[in-house]
Amino acid sequence: xxxxxxxxxxxxxxxxxxxxxxxxxxxxxxxxxxxEAARTDPxxxxxxxxxxxxxxxxxxxxxxxxxxxxxxxxx
Numbered sequence: 702x703x704x705x706x707x708x709x710x711x712x713x714x715x716x717x718x719x720x721x722x723x724x725x726x727x728x729x730x731x732x733x734x735x736x737e738a739a740r741t742d743p744x745x746x747x748x749x750x751x752x753x754x755x756x757x758x759x760x761x762x763x764x765x766x767x768x769x770x771x772x773x774x775x776x
Contacts, residue, residue: 714767721763728756 708716735749764771 717763717766721760721767724756724759724763728753728760731756 731749731753735746735753738745738749
């Protein structure tokens with residue numbers, strides 16, 4: 702399947718849910734890496750935190766698409 706293929710709403714929802722699950726796993730992994738690095742390498746801990754926050758935002762955006770109003774508006 703290519704990006705140019707037409708998909709129905711159920712398939713689109715499945716894709717969004719898979720992407721959200723991926724981002725949630727990545728967020729947890731970067732959180733764990735950051736906690737581990739915090740004890741020995743502040744620079745690596747900062748990098749891990751930046752990546753964790755990026756994945757956290759992706760999760761929030763995908764949640765907002767599927768379930769509007771779930772997260773408070775940032776800013």
